[in-house]
């Protein structure tokens with residue numbers, strides 16, 4: 189099967205077994221005579237898919253009972269607004285750590301609903317790091333502390349989380365959810381667009397802790413209340429059924445491979461190989477993030493000139509190494525190496541990088 193090496197940042201590669209399962213089910217889901225896309229969201233077939241996706245998530249992430257799982261729409265971007273809309277008010281304040289483009293978008297939305305304290309930022313150094321967590325002074329009165337656990341565009345990632353003195357963490361984990369084991373207990377809410385590590389675009393995952401949910405504002409439009417989606421088990425209206433079905437397939441694959449410890453080992457192996465290739469290139473390839481803050485998911489790097497970068501991308505494409513262009517806001521090269529990307533794809537990229545350098549210097 190001619191599958192490309194897909195380094196896309198999102199929508200990103202989906203594990204082949206999850207796609208193969210979809211091919212098997214596409215016209216006839218389990219003898220129902222209809223496609224997963226044609227199932228009623230209130231029928232027993234979809235109910236089984238929905239509950240399996242939830243129970244796999246619960247198992248893989250070791251979610252305690254008090255965490256509710258929601259399947260929503262509107263992407264991570266709607267969560268930028270939905271979080272402060274539910275939890276802030278003009279007299280209330282939240283702490284935000286600014287680590288890149290997506291953090292800034294979250295901050296912009298929060299300011300519409302309440303006070304925002306930028307507890308730490310790495311903007312002065314062009315987002316080349318996660319700020320030193322031990323020197324952050326959090327506001328003890330804050331309703332929550334918002335972080336972006338992995339900065340998809342800049343290529344930095346938290347390798348430990350800040351100690352907030354009991355204030356719930358709220359995290360945008362769009363680009364590193366399920367990539368490693370996680371202790372969810374300090375988090376009041378976690379959200380992620382599905383199109384990086386979970387499945388197709390159109391689905392957003394929200395995990396919310398009951399005691400945090402209890403503090404949400406009630407005077408909001410129905411669709412933007414977390415409580416409504418919790419009460420209706422994500423079926424107040426028609427949920428993104430295809431996205432939930434594909435998520436289930438992806439979660440089955442994660443479980444088959446050995447869960448999150450196996451994902452982490454696999455992701456480390458890929459990232460180590462790629463960073464090693466960059467670091468041992470004698471400065472030809474230059475990483476843009478401090479070593480201790482480097483992401484295991486998105487690896488941005490530069491070449492000696494923009495002209496060489498353009499040539500790199502053209503020649504990479506000829507070898508089926510796709511979607512390596514850095515985000516338009518930062519330029520350069522970016523290899524996204526999420527869960528689904530195989531080690532052999534990173535090996536093919538590193539081999540190409542070494543050959544390209546050999547020709548260029």
Ligand SMILES: *Cc1c(COP(=O)(O)O)cnc(C)c1O
Pocket residue numbers: 198262263264265266290336338339340360361362363381382384
């Ligand atoms: C991709 C991404 C987003 C945006 O997600 P949408 O689903 O397109 O709204 C937000 N935050 C992070 C960290 C991302 O990687």
